[in-house]
Amino acid sequence: MDYSLLLADFERRHDLSGWPRQRTVHACLRAAILGGRLAAGHQLLSTRALAHELGIARNTVLYAYEQLMAEGLLLTSRRGTLVAQVALPAPAGETMERPASALSRRAQALTGIAMPGMLSSAFALGVPALDAFPMAAWRRALDRAWRETGPFEFDYCDPAGLPVLRKAIADYLQAARGLRCDPAQVVVTNGTQASLELCVHLFTDAGDTAWIENPGYLGALSAFRGGQLRTVGIAVDHEGIAPSADDWRKTAPRLIYTSPSHQYPTGGVLGMPRRLALLDQAEQAGALIIEDDYDSEFRHDGPPLPAMQGLAPAAPVIYLGTFSKTMFPAMRTGFMVLPAGLAEAARPALARLPMHGRVPEQRALAAFLASGQFLQHLRRMRRLYRERRDTLLDALDRHFGASAAVHGAGTGMHLSLGFTDAAWRDDRISDAARAEGIAVHCMTRHETGLRKTAWTGLLLGYSQVPALDIDAAVERLAGIARNTPV
Numbered sequence: 001m002d003y004s005l006l007l008a009d010f011e012r013r014h015d016l017s018g019w020p021r022q023r024t025v026h027a028c029l030r031a032a033i034l035g036g037r038l039a040a041g042h043q044l045l046s047t048r049a050l051a052h053e054l055g056i057a058r059n060t061v062l063y064a065y066e067q068l069m070a071e072g073l074l075l076t077s078r079r080g081t082l083v084a085q086v087a088l089p090a091p092a093g094e095t096m097e098r099p100a101s102a103l104s105r106r107a108q109a110l111t112g113i114a115m116p117g118m119l120s121s122a123f124a125l126g127v128p129a130l131d132a133f134p135m136a137a138w139r140r141a142l143d144r145a146w147r148e149t150g151p152f153e154f155d156y157c158d159p160a161g162l163p164v165l166r167k168a169i170a171d172y173l174q175a176a177r178g179l180r181c182d183p184a185q186v187v188v189t190n191g192t193q194a195s196l197e198l199c200v201h202l203f204t205d206a207g208d209t210a211w212i213e214n215p216g217y218l219g220a221l222s223a224f225r226g227g228q229l230r231t232v233g234i235a236v237d238h239e240g241i242a243p244s245a246d247d248w249r250k251t252a253p254r255l256i257y258t259s260p261s262h263q264y265p266t267g268g269v270l271g272m273p274r275r276l277a278l279l280d281q282a283e284q285a286g287a288l289i290i291e292d293d294y295d296s297e298f299r300h301d302g303p304p305l306p307a308m309q310g311l312a313p314a315a316p317v318i319y320l321g322t323f324s325k326t327m328f329p330a331m332r333t334g335f336m337v338l339p340a341g342l343a344e345a346a347r348p349a350l351a352r353l354p355m356h357g358r359v360p361e362q363r364a365l366a367a368f369l370a371s372g373q374f375l376q377h378l379r380r381m382r383r384l385y386r387e388r389r390d391t392l393l394d395a396l397d398r399h400f401g402a403s404a405a406v407h408g409a410g411t412g413m414h415l416s417l418g419f420t421d422a423a424w425r426d427d428r429i430s431d432a433a434r435a436e437g438i439a440v441h442c443m444t445r446h447e448t449g450l451r452k453t454a455w456t457g458l459l460l461g462y463s464q465v466p467a468l469d470i471d472a473a474v475e476r477l478a479g480i481a482r483n484t485p486v
C-alpha cells in the first residue's frame with residue numbers, strides 16, 4: 001500500500017482547510033478501511049515507519065491509530081497493528097441511503113455516548129496488568145475443563161450459569177466482600193455491561209426512572225438509555241453518590257446505579273453511615289440499588305468496607321462483579337447477585353434472554369477460584385498495583401506539586417487528579433496528552449446528567465503501567481497540562 005498516494009488522494013477529494021494533521025490522517029485511514037481499500041487483516045506500518053513515509057510527526061500517526069482502535073477499526077496483535085473485521089457499508093447505489101433515523105430510538109440514544117477506549121498504554125483506565133496474568137495456569141485449567149466436560153454437558157447450560165461456578169463465586173463473595181448470598185442468587189453473565197442490560201430487562205419498563213452517579217460510568221448510562229429509561233444524574237461528593245431530599249421526592253427511581261467502594265470515576269469511598277442511609281431510603285422508595293463493585297479487590301490502604309449487599313438481611317441490592325479487572329477483559333465474564341426473592345422470579349425470563357455460559361470455560365473458572373490460584377493472583381496484583389500507585393503518587397507530587405490534588409488513590413486501579421487552577425480545562429489537557437500518545441481520560445467527559453458537576457480533572461489508570469515508565473510519563477503530562485491553553 002502506498003500511503004503517501006492514499007493521503008494525497010484523500011486530500012484532493014476533500015476540503016480539509018483548517019483540519020489539524022492528525023485529524024486528516026485519522027479520517028483518511030478511516031475512509032480507506034470503510035471503503036475497503038485497507039482490508040480486514042491488513043497489517044499497517046508501524047507508527048514510526050508511517051510517520052517517516054508521510055513526513056509527519058510520529059505522535060500524529062499515534063493519535064490516528066488510537067482513535068481508530070477506539071472505534072474498533074484497528075486492533076493490535078503480535079503481528080502489529082491490523083485492520084479489524086468490520087461490516088462494511090454497501091457501496092453507494094446498491095442500497096438505499098441509511099440515515100441515522102433508520103436506527104431505533106433505543107440505538108439512537110446511544111450514539112452520543114463516548115466509546116470505551118481500547119488502549120493499554122499509560123494511563124488507560126481499568127486495564128489490568130495483562131502481562132502479569134498467569135496464562136500457563138489458566139491454559140492448564142482450560143485444558144482440564146475441556147477434558148472433564150462430558151458429552152451430555154455440551155447441551156445448553158443453566159441460564160444462570162454452571163452450578164459449580166455459582167457456588168465458587170458465592171463462597172468467594174461471602175469470604176472476601178461480606179455478601180449474604182446463596183449460589184441460587186448468583187447469575188453468571190458476559191461481564192458487567194451484560195449484567196447492567198439484564199438488570200434493565202428484568203427490573204424496568206421503558207419510561208421508568210434510573211439514577212446514575214454524575215459523573216459516573218458511561219456503561220451504565222448506555223444500558224439505561226438503551227432501555228429507554230429516564231436517567232437522572234445524581235450529584236457525587238468526596239465520598240460518592242449524594243442524592244438530595246429533592247431527588248428522592250421529585251424523581252423517585254426504580255434503579256439506582258452506584259459504585260460505593262470506589263466511585264467511578266472520582267474515586268470516593270462511601271462511608272458506612274451513607275451506605276446504611278442509602279439502603280434505608282431505597283427500601284422506602286421501593287428502588288433497587290445496583291452496586292457495581294468493579295475494582296474493590298485492590299484495596300491499598302487498610303481493609304475494604306464490606307459490600308452494601310451484605311449490610312442488611314434482605315438488602316434491595318443487585319450486586320455486580322466482573323472478572324475483567326481481576327483476570328482480563330477479553331474473558332467477558334462477570335456475575336450478578338440478585339436479592340433472594342427476585343432470583344427465583346427472574347429464572348424464566350433469564351432463560352429466554354440472550355444465553356450465557358460457555359460450559360468448559362465456566363468449569364475452568366470454578367476450578368481456578370476453588371484451587372486458590374485466583375486468590376494467589378489477586379495477592380500478587382495487589383502488591384504490584386500498590387507499588388505502581390505509590391510510584392505514581394511520588395511522581396505526581398514531584399511534577400505537579402501544588403497545582404494538583406489526588407483523590408481516590410486508596411483503592412482500585414486508577415485515581416483522579418483535580419487541578420488547583422480552576423481555569424485548567426481537563427478535556428483540552430486530555431486531548432493534548434492523547435495527541436502525544438498519553439492516554440488520559442478526564443472527568444468532565446464522564447458527566448451523565450444534564451446538570452454540570454463541580455468535578456474536573458484527569459483520571460489516571462496505573463495498574464498496567466510499569467513502575468519504571470511512570471515518572472517520565474507524569475513529567476510529560478505535567479508539561480502538557482501547564483502548556484495547554486486555558
Ligand SMILES: Cc1ncc(COP(=O)(O)O)c(C=O)c1O
Nearest residue numbers: 126191192193217264294322324
Ligand atoms: C465502573 C466499571 N464497572 C465495570 C466495569 C467492567 O465492565 P465489564 O465487566 O463489562 O468489562 C468497568 C470497566 O471498565 C468499569 O469501569
